[in-house]
Amino acid sequence: MDEPFVCITDMLRRFATERGEHAALICGDEVLTYAALDARVDRFAAALQRDGIQPRDAIALCATASIDYAVAFLGGLRAGAAVAPLAPSSSAASLVGMIGNSGARLLFLDEEVKRLLEPVAAEVRATPVALDAHAGSLALDSWLAPAGTQPTPVAIDPAWPFNIIYSSGTTGTPKGIVQSHGMRWAYAVRSRERGYGPDAITLISTPLYSNTTLVSFMPTLTFGGTVVLMPKFDTTRYLEQAQRHRATHTMLVPVQYQRLMADPEFDRYDLSSFEAKFCTSAPFAASLKADIVRRWPGRLTEYYGMTEGGGSCQLEADRWPDKLHSVGRPMEGHDIRLIDEHGKEVAVGEVGEVVGHSPAMMTGYYRQPDKTAEAEWYDPSGKRFIRSGDMGRFDADGFLTLLDRKKDMIISGGFNVYPSDLEGELRQHPDVADVAVVGAQSERWGETPVAFVVPRPHARIDEAALLEWINARVGKMQRLSALTFLDHLPRSAIGKVLKRELREQFYPAAR
Numbered sequence: 001m002d003e004p005f006v007c008i009t010d011m012l013r014r015f016a017t018e019r020g021e022h023a024a025l026i027c028g029d030e031v032l033t034y035a036a037l038d039a040r041v042d043r044f045a046a047a048l049q050r051d052g053i054q055p056r057d058a059i060a061l062c063a064t065a066s067i068d069y070a071v072a073f074l075g076g077l078r079a080g081a082a083v084a085p086l087a088p089s090s091s092a093a094s095l096v097g098m099i100g101n102s103g104a105r106l107l108f109l110d111e112e113v114k115r116l117l118e119p120v121a122a123e124v125r126a127t128p129v130a131l132d133a134h135a136g137s138l139a140l141d142s143w144l145a146p147a148g149t150q151p152t153p154v155a156i157d158p159a160w161p162f163n164i165i166y167s168s169g170t171t172g173t174p175k176g177i178v179q180s181h182g183m184r185w186a187y188a189v190r191s192r193e194r195g196y197g198p199d200a201i202t203l204i205s206t207p208l209y210s211n212t213t214l215v216s217f218m219p220t221l222t223f224g225g226t227v228v229l230m231p232k233f234d235t236t237r238y239l240e241q242a243q244r245h246r247a248t249h250t251m252l253v254p255v256q257y258q259r260l261m262a263d264p265e266f267d268r269y270d271l272s273s274f275e276a277k278f279c280t281s282a283p284f285a286a287s288l289k290a291d292i293v294r295r296w297p298g299r300l301t302e303y304y305g306m307t308e309g310g311g312s313c314q315l316e317a318d319r320w321p322d323k324l325h326s327v328g329r330p331m332e333g334h335d336i337r338l339i340d341e342h343g344k345e346v347a348v349g350e351v352g353e354v355v356g357h358s359p360a361m362m363t364g365y366y367r368q369p370d371k372t373a374e375a376e377w378y379d380p381s382g383k384r385f386i387r388s389g390d391m392g393r394f395d396a397d398g399f400l401t402l403l404d405r406k407k408d409m410i411i412s413g414g415f416n417v418y419p420s421d422l423e424g425e426l427r428q429h430p431d432v433a434d435v436a437v438v439g440a441q442s443e444r445w446g447e448t449p450v451a452f453v454v455p456r457p458h459a460r461i462d463e464a465a466l467l468e469w470i471n472a473r474v475g476k477m478q479r480l481s482a483l484t485f486l487d488h489l490p491r492s493a494i495g496k497v498l499k500r501e502l503r504e505q506f507y508p509a510a511r
Contacts, residue, residue: 044075055080310386313357
């Protein structure tokens with residue numbers, strides 16, 4: 001803990017010696033001990049070296065979470081490669097672009113991703129290796145170096161890229177966010193205060209390509225704990241796994257918490273083993289936080305930040321029951337400020353774009369210097385910050401309340417309308433389960449708010465009645481011009497509402 005830098009895979013080596021029979025990874029009925037994990041990571045790293053992968057070269061992973069996915073990630077790190085974990089939910093064209101941008105010569109995938117890429121296979125310049133040994137593939141076990149093979153040791157420089165995470169939020173062309181080995185080690189060390197250690201049992205049901213997952217996955221293995229992987233989230237299965245393995249830690253996104261707390265069987269499961277629960281990646285309703293604090297043992301902490309690392313806020317929900325509408329205060333060593341459209345800082349209580357500086361800032365967007373420059377803001381002293389694109393305001397106690405993404409803000413009749421304000425009001429209606437508000441074009445006002453509502457099961461409500469109800473509760477410029485009922489809202493794998501899809505699909509109907 002006193003070392004300025006230790007490579008995370010060196011910690012695996014240590015635990016393979018000190019507690020080799022302790023479970024490192026569990027997925028279903030499959031268990032991999034630290035000794036077995038270390039040996040398999042060696043075989044993976046040796047195979048990369050055999051195939052000419054040099055330190056700082058990239059490898060790409062695109063598959064559902066599994067033990068071998070974790071082996072591939074860790075094996076890439078041991079060889080000094082930068083790991084580019086890609087979302088299997090991406091379009092084929094997007095995957096081709098990300099693989100090309102990363103420069104990866106090897107792509108580790110599963111059968112589902114192989115089928116997705118078949119129409120564009122000629123455009124993929126990376127050699128595929130199958131993590132699930134599907135038919136017609138080069139299977140991982142055949143590709144790995146022979147059992148007992150050890151790679152040539154690589155002295156990892158903390159400035160080398162650890163991963164390239166492709167993130168475009170919910171819109172735009174994916175950008176490769178480079179995070180260094182030093183940044184990941186520093187984050188793991190800070191995570192010790194959150195209880196990660198040799199007795200930690202972390203239940204993970206978010207995708208391994210997401211930074212949301214890595215901030216729990218990596219610290220658990222760095223300090224000798226056990227990771228329980230769930231390739232697909234299901235409320236009953238999650239609760240069963242939590243009870244069975246006596247989980248102590250978990251990272252979930254708000255929509256997962258929402259589904260768990262709504263499960264009629266939730267209260268019958270023994271969740272008393274939990275020490276810490278975390279949440280990030282999407283808006284987290286205050287009422288849901290309060291319900292979790294009341295019914296689910298263990299601390300609840302919400303994090304707000306960016307994969308780019310431009311500063312983070314932390315809300316300890318148990319300690320601040322009157323601040324659940326906020327995302328908390330800046331973490332120690334993180335500098336969060338708000339700026340106006342001219343790049344000038346705004347006063348406390350005023351709305352501005354969130355910019356942040358932290359010890360864990362990205363190096364930049366991979367091979368996209370122009371995009372990197374667009375994301376940066378410098379204060380008068382020359383200090384570098386990353387722009388979030390989020391709008392928010394600080395209260396007198398230093399707690400940050402988020403409003404909306406800057407691009408989602410609606411300008412109606414010259415007034416700024418924040419969709420989150422309308423969404424919050426609509427959620428107060430007893431028959432509304434979920435909601436998203438976007439802006440539609442209006443000849444009179446420029447833009448006008450429209451809402452997409454998911455009713456609660458068996459609710460009896462019509463569009464006209466709900467429209468009248470909400471418009472009686474908001475200001476003139478906030479009034480909705482249209483309202484549409486949906487069975488569900490389109491979401492990313494980590495729970496963000498895909499408002500771009502709503503706009504593209506429903507704008508004509510909304511107008």
